[in-house]
Amino acid sequence: MTTLEHPTNQHYDLDPRVFGLFLDESRKYSSGWYLTPDDSLETAQRQKMSMVADLIHATSRSRVLDIGSGWGALVLHLAGVRGCDVTGISPAPRQRDFVEKRARQRGLSSRVRIVTSPFEEAADLPRGLDAVTALGSVVHMPDLPAVFAKARGLLRRDGRMYVSESCFRNQAIRARFDRVDGTDFVREAIFGNGELRPLSELVAAAEDTGFSVETTVDLTRHYHRTIEQWIENVQANAAALNRIQPGIAAQLEHYLDVSNAGWGYTTKHYALVLRNAR
């Protein structure tokens, strides 16, 4: 996530209306979960949020922090569907306004709080949490061990962290592709200072922090289908997108296309559930 204070990622700095024209209604900007390839984007995103809620054992007594909360899809889902008390953190002020408005409209204001700050620098976060979630956000954070240590410090004993991330497929692929043009494009234009790591590095950082690894989920094919559906939306809404910013539809399509070409070859998308326990 980039921000007005941290203008590192040209992609997230696009006019917010752009995202409303290719994401689903919840504006969830991460992989869905498809029970069948024909599932709609909305259905897949709802299924995914339900899966995340299950993996962190979310109940109406749960207190959760969502790192990189974006336009609040997961925050509002956990508060509205599971009855959790949720704090979202994102560096982008206009995302906070958007989420808080939706929370008010849904009568969820008492269970939703948005903090505007980079996670690494935030000082006043709740502690003793039941769960921390980070969907595609640690890629923007260079010091992964520090992020995991901070997240673990916010969890109660036996609390869980769900982290999903785009990864190089293995160390050899990383060594081969970390400095080629296509990767630079993906890293700079798409992930904005992103640090793609192989899964083994995420696992090593989690272990070294003191987490137990409870679950690993391969989301790669689900993300491929998600991006296909985003591309369909870009094509269907090309005229409206180009009215906001001339030429943006073709740029977006190229950018999503490049992301989708590498899945399975150079990149994977994994979720990890980490447990603050021996």
Added chain:
Amino acid sequence: MTASLDQITDTVRTIVADVLSVPADELSTDTDLRDVEGADSIKVLRLIARIEREYDIELEDEDVFGVSTIADVADVVRKAL
């Protein structure tokens, strides 16, 4: 029936022409795919993906990232069948 190398080469040429948007008859079997006008590493990856789907195979990384001509691609496909 096992496809002959010639049949595989023709299929590969058709897919390369489609993905790189060039006429098939302008593609010789020893053209370096990355030198074709408008080609880039993403398009080469995409055409490998198309070929893998077409033949229901998964090529080794060394082949995916190592092939440079239509003849190379046809050769690794034949070995994978």
